Amino acid sequence: MLAVASGNIDYALAVGVEKLTDLSGYFTTNGLATAADADYEAAMGLSFVALNALLMKRYMFEYKFSKQDFAEFIINAHRNAIHNPNAMYRKTISTEQYLNSKMVVDPINLLDASPIADGAAAAIVCTYEESKSVKSKPIIVSACEIGTDTIAIYNRKNPLILKGVERSTQKAIRTAGIKHSDLDFLELHDAFSIMTALSLEASGFADYGMGLRIPDNGKIKINGSLPLSTFGGLKARGHPVGATGIYQINEAVLQLRHEAPEAIQIEDARYAFTQNIGGSGATVVTTILERDHK
Amino acid sequence: MDVPRNWRLKHQRYRLRGTRCLQCEKLSFPPVMICSKCNSRELTEFFFSGKGKIYSFSTVYQAPIQFQKYVPYLVALIDLGEGIRITAQLTDINPADVKIGMDVEMVIRKICEEGDKGVVVYGYKFRPLMAIE
Secondary structure, three states: OHHHHOOOOOEEEEEEEEOOOOOOHHHHHHHHHHHOOOOOOHHHOOOHHHHHHHHHHHHHHHHOOOHHHHHHHHHHHHHHHOOOOOOOOOOOOOHHHHHHOOEEEOOEEHHHEOOEOOEEEEEEEEOHHHHOOOOOOOEEEEEEEEEEOOOOHHHOOOOOOOHHHHHHHHHHHHHHOOOHHHOOEEEOOOOEHHHHHHHHHHOOOOOOOOHHHOOHHHOOOOOOOOOEOOOOHHHHHOEOOOOHHHHHHHHHHHHHOOOOOHHHOOOOOOEEEEEEEEOOOOEEEEEEEEEOOO | OOHHHHHHOHHHHHHOEEEEEOOOOOEEOOOOOOOOOOOOOOEEEEEOOOEEEEEEEEEEOOOOHHHHHHOOEEEEEEEEOOOOEEEEEEOOOOHHHOOOOOEEEEEEEEEEEOOOOOOEEEEEEEEEOOOOO
16 A cells, blocks of 8 residues: 555555465464463463453443344344355344354354454555556545554453554544545444444444444444445454455445445445454554545 | 473463562563553562452353363453453352452462473462451
């Protein structure tokens, strides 16, 4: 991005690749735990899921929510994934199935967690001048901003506030020169249902403790005012960790070109917001894309 | 984790050794080389009391491979009395009895075994605070 923006090069190819299914779950769990503090989190027996479970448990305690209150994020993701030919799980999920699925790390059960997946995605970035001569419909990168936080959760003053998300979003919104209300849909890092709630809050779409109220009245559905996970998100499209960020960009581009499958096409989509998180909020990249009107 | 890495962590694992900043008094665990509050490099070692309250907890059913034989087990974030937070397992308690805000204290327990020829790792876990008779 910056190499093109600086004028050093005209074209860049960004590729995300992931291969996780060559090993069984025990080994992958180990590998994914390297996204945590090795000596003081992973070495104590905490998996990456366990860290998210600690956040979810505290969230439910502090704001008095039950597990059922997280259901709509999951159901919505699966509802949209049906129409995405690249999705891993193209099937709907009921509240009962969600509540009764196998426990992984309490309160996170199987359907709270995104599935590990293999995958690859790519995007070509070029200068605005060059974009005028390409055959496909170019999409403008209005902002692509990073925010960081501590790797370990125990080092954060209030672990329920994702500072990396807050910083990344604020910078992106400022760079793009738009308001939250200009965004037509969000592709968040819904690796776990708690991450969706915390991301909505830290990004400024909901007050702290109110993230779970966002799905009320169909707001996050395709025809709602703030559609989420329009291609199924990490939850139902799958989470090929190293490729997920570029998948999100691809999905956003299809929406803005109005080339998404009909059932999940956001009407007249102009601004897209994608957010990719590393670790439990340690590294966050927010990208805002815009359809070119000229 | 191999022998040297476990050996280098022994004072943290067995005695909760952290640091205290000589400039601004900020306490840190794990120990730090530079104070995260005032950037001072003048620090001294500090041993935490090991008494605190549960901030959040969880039961692990699917674990990393070297912990798989211990499932289900309890993990927690604990706010130590001195004002820092630590990640650890809970022990000597029935999962149904654990509550956020519960008083706990540090004990030394086996953390895991690293295979037939590897290290048997010991370190801190937390149990309900015992009343002093």
